[in-house]
Amino acid sequence: MSDDLYAVVGNPISHSKSPKIHSLFASQTGEAVDYTAIQAPEDGFRETVSEFFARGGKGLNVTVPFKEQAWAMADRRAARAEKAGAANTLYRDSDGQLVADNTDGQGLVSDLTANHGLDLAGLNILVLGAGGAVRGVLGPILSRRPARLVIANRTVAKADALVALFADEAGDTELAACGFEQPTQPFDLIINGTSASLKGDLPPLAPSVIGSDTVVYDMMYSATTTTFNQWALDQGASRAIDGLGMLVEQAAESFRIWRGVSPQTDAVIKTLRE
Structure with a gap:
């Protein structure tokens, strides 16, 4: 019996750690998974997805620049994907419908809480940026009931739009x-x-946003300390975390959706660090 087919689709895709992550999950759990990377043409994402499922593929992860297209082409969407306006996980349900989900926010929250011991309840949180990456994580962050969540962006109107979009999920959180x-x-x-951080740049923040107890988290990851995390440490931040754990945790959530099995992530994160 052959292994079930899964893949990550993006452009470019050669740098992706997803095949390594999912192969580690498969060997750890004993699941029969064959996971590869597919580079789709920028104008050929929809055809790439259709072809993958036509040849028996079971599930796809989706990365830049196709997350919005994945969301748009789905027959139905999980609630967290609906609000995010983007999807990083696709599969067909028992009726053959294409289902879109977004596991990025769950990945971020799992990394912060399970791997780094942060309780988000009651915290005063600043989120930088108002693009798709931020839109995808706001719902899961708000579900942990921080006291206050401020979205800062170069174009304030974009941050205002996210405040309006997520107002119904804020509860007692000041947004x-x-x-x-x-x-x-x-x-x-x-x-x-x-x-x-990918370009070595920094948002123009006042150094005073960093206190002696401030924890910073860069959703990007790299072999060395990211530009943003280094700046924060230089201002006296207590801890700086990069996004590698988020990458592994969002992958674990996709794996759980597809296979009904939750892999252990700590050993996989450790392997990737090495």
């Missing part, structure tokens, strides 16, 4: 928007959801 330069008080947790 606010502003520009990068506006916050001056220290936060308990700062999450960088911009891609600035």
Whole structure:
């Protein structure tokens, strides 16, 4: 009996750690999974997905720049994908319908809480950026009931739009928007959801947002400390975490959706670090 086919689709895709992560999950759990990487043409994502499922594929992860297209082409969407406006996980249900889900937010929250011991309840949180990456994680963060969540972005109107979109999920959490330069008080947790670190850039933040107890989290990851995390440590942050754990945790949630099995993530994170 042949293994079930899964893949990650993106452009470019050669750098993706997903095949390694899922092969480690498969060997750990004994699941019969064959997981590869597919580079789709920028104008051929829909055809790539249709062809994959036509040849018996069971599930896809979706990465840049196709997450919005994955969301748009689905027959039905999980609630967290619906709100995120993007999907990173696709599969066909028992009726043959294409289902879209988004596990990024769950991945972030699992990394913060399970791997790094942070309780988000009651925290004062600053989130940097208002693009798709941030939109995908706001719901799961709000579900942990922080006291206050401020979305800072270069274009304040985009941050305002996210505040309006997620107001119904805020509950008792104070939800606010502003520009990068506006916050001056220290936060308990700062999450960088911009891609600035990849270019070696920084959002123009006041150093005073970093206090001696501030934890910072960069959704990007790299072999060395990211630009944003290094800046925060230089300002006196207590801890700086990168997004490698989020990558593994979102993959674990996809694996659980597809296979009904939750893999252990700590050993996989450790292997990737090495």
